[in-house]
Amino acid sequence: MNRVALAAPGPAALQAGLEVAAEGGNAVDAAIAASLAAMSTEPGVVSLMGGAFVNVWLAGEDPVVIDGNVEMPGRGLDPSAFGHGVRQVPTTYGGGVTIGAGHAAVANSGAVQALSAARDRFGTVPWRRLVEPSARICREGYRIGAAAALYLGIVRDTLFGYDPEAHALVTGADGGPLEPGETSLNVDLADILDLLAAQGASLFTTGAVGRVLVEDMAANGGLITAADLTAYEPIVREPTIRTVGTWTIALNPPPSVGGPMLAAMLGQLARHEDWTWTEVIEIQRRVLAYRLSVHDRSRDLDADGHALLEAVERHGLAGLPTSASTAHVSAVDEHGNACAITMSCGYGAGMVVPGTGILLNNALGEPELNRLGIHAVPPGTRLASNMAPTTGRSSAGTALAVGSPGADRITTALMQVLGRGLLRGDDLQHSIDAPRLHVSFPEDGSPRVEHEPSDDIAAAVEASGLPSHRFPGPHMYFGGVGAAVLGPDGLVAAGDARREGSVGVSP
Numbered sequence: 001m002n003r004v005a006l007a008a009p010g011p012a013a014l015q016a017g018l019e020v021a022a023e024g025g026n027a028v029d030a031a032i033a034a035s036l037a038a039m040s041t042e043p044g045v046v047s048l049m050g051g052a053f054v055n056v057w058l059a060g061e062d063p064v065v066i067d068g069n070v071e072m073p074g075r076g077l078d079p080s081a082f083g084h085g086v087r088q089v090p091t092t093y094g095g096g097v098t099i100g101a102g103h104a105a106v107a108n109s110g111a112v113q114a115l116s117a118a119r120d121r122f123g124t125v126p127w128r129r130l131v132e133p134s135a136r137i138c139r140e141g142y143r144i145g146a147a148a149a150l151y152l153g154i155v156r157d158t159l160f161g162y163d164p165e166a167h168a169l170v171t172g173a174d175g176g177p178l179e180p181g182e183t184s185l186n187v188d189l190a191d192i193l194d195l196l197a198a199q200g201a202s203l204f205t206t207g208a209v210g211r212v213l214v215e216d217m218a219a220n221g222g223l224i225t226a227a228d229l230t231a232y233e234p235i236v237r238e239p240t241i242r243t244v245g246t247w248t249i250a251l252n253p254p255p256s257v258g259g260p261m262l263a264a265m266l267g268q269l270a271r272h273e274d275w276t277w278t279e280v281i282e283i284q285r286r287v288l289a290y291r292l293s294v295h296d297r298s299r300d301l302d303a304d305g306h307a308l309l310e311a312v313e314r315h316g317l318a319g320l321p322t323s324a325s326t327a328h329v330s331a332v333d334e335h336g337n338a339c340a341i342t343m344s345c346g347y348g349a350g351m352v353v354p355g356t357g358i359l360l361n362n363a364l365g366e367p368e369l370n371r372l373g374i375h376a377v378p379p380g381t382r383l384a385s386n387m388a389p390t391t392g393r394s395s396a397g398t399a400l401a402v403g404s405p406g407a408d409r410i411t412t413a414l415m416q417v418l419g420r421g422l423l424r425g426d427d428l429q430h431s432i433d434a435p436r437l438h439v440s441f442p443e444d445g446s447p448r449v450e451h452e453p454s455d456d457i458a459a460a461v462e463a464s465g466l467p468s469h470r471f472p473g474p475h476m477y478f479g480g481v482g483a484a485v486l487g488p489d490g491l492v493a494a495g496d497a498r499r500e501g502s503v504g505v506s507p
Helices: 011-022 027-041 111-122 127-140 146-155 164-169 187-199 208-219 226-231 258-269 277-293 301-319 409-424 428-433 455-464
Strands: 004-008 051-057 064-068 087-090 098-101 235-237 240-244 247-251 326-333 338-344 390-394 399-403 437-440 448-451 468-470 482-487 490-494 502-505
Touching (some): 004 011, 004 027, 011 127, 011 326, 011 502, 027 051, 027 127, 027 187, 027 326, 051 111, 051 390, 051 399, 064 111, 111 127, 111 338, 127 187, 187 208, 208 226, 240 409, 247 258, 277 409, 277 437, 326 399, 338 390, 390 409, 399 409, 409 428, 409 437, 428 482, 428 490, 448 455, 490 502
Parallel strands (some): 004 490, 326 482
Antiparallel strands (some): 004 502, 064 235, 087 098, 240 247, 326 338, 390 399, 437 448
16 A cells, blocks of 8 residues: 545546555556546546646656657648648637637547556556556446536537537436536446556557547548557656755646746746735736747747746846646655646547547647647647646655646646745645636737736736736636645645545545
């Protein structure tokens, strides 16, 4: 038995992770099992056919990030196959988001491959035992969370109505929308998970699921080819390391966008002995405006990411060049091993891999990830990502794993939570529960402050002179931070009520 503190996006994921920990699994094993369960039981939010980043910091070793993000497909296709075929679906989600859907919106996925690579390198429990809880939960039934129900209630017919198999997965027993707390089954996916447990990640590349996916893509104008599936490899990267107070933190490195943005924000916040909301607004405004002008239109995210980190490290904000759906799991065990996994499938493409119960991603149809246009980057290019799973260690020996879903609010949510916890020494749960703000850039490109109720935030917003929108209460718009820590009080996990986070510590 290995004691593990675990923060997961829902009860099914928490159950799977704690079950594996009770069998002797370490923090990495528990986080992988929880992530597989989340991707199997959060329809419309995440999927096994999405991307993921795995941040691992084992006790006594250097931290590592395994990049399993989605990439541009289309190896071997004629140039005429690109630049079209994405169906536009207007929605009222998030104040009005247009979703690019259909087969041509599906990117080559790497989440399962990344989790498998992490298990091979850092895990102690056999792969099959990490998958088996998800298969059982899909077969016996899982509770639909409020976040999934809210999203599916908006897009069930417009996005998923074109594929009867997909539509059935996101429809309640009474033929209407899935309701929060309703029990749902996915027997087809349970059968696939049984195969995944026995055959490993190759099931999704050279195996039966991969073959069905390629055939379906070829028949419906999709871009994923057999060459894409066999060429995909998770990439082991050296994380970006930063000092924040008495902590050393390991962040998702370039070519991700989320990690460098969070590094820049936290680095600036750490320059202030006792930061204020005025400083939070200014830091977000400057860093996110830079992102909008450079990173969102970058053709070389790796180079631009390192340029940002170097410029801000040397010159502060003055050095800045002027040019939807995620889930997160955090785990720390009693030995000080930390693992943070963030995964995403975008808003969903509206269909399944036929006969499998696996919903497909729409990463090629997400406007914020494709500012250069539809299918504008070469096959094999990793797409932009906001995901920022983070691990850390303090001078006192405390170990931390933390992260959040929330698109471009991932970095601003983590900036504020870590700013409280690491710089001010606030309690972990209080740091997560406290009100947040986010500087957004609507279509006209002018900054606006979105914020939760707080007199101090309101005063800082008024002083900034920026337009603002005040939410009536804590809201899932501002992310759903999950954290686990081994510290003076032992193992502690903290979740975010904004996303119904589930937390627990194995016995």
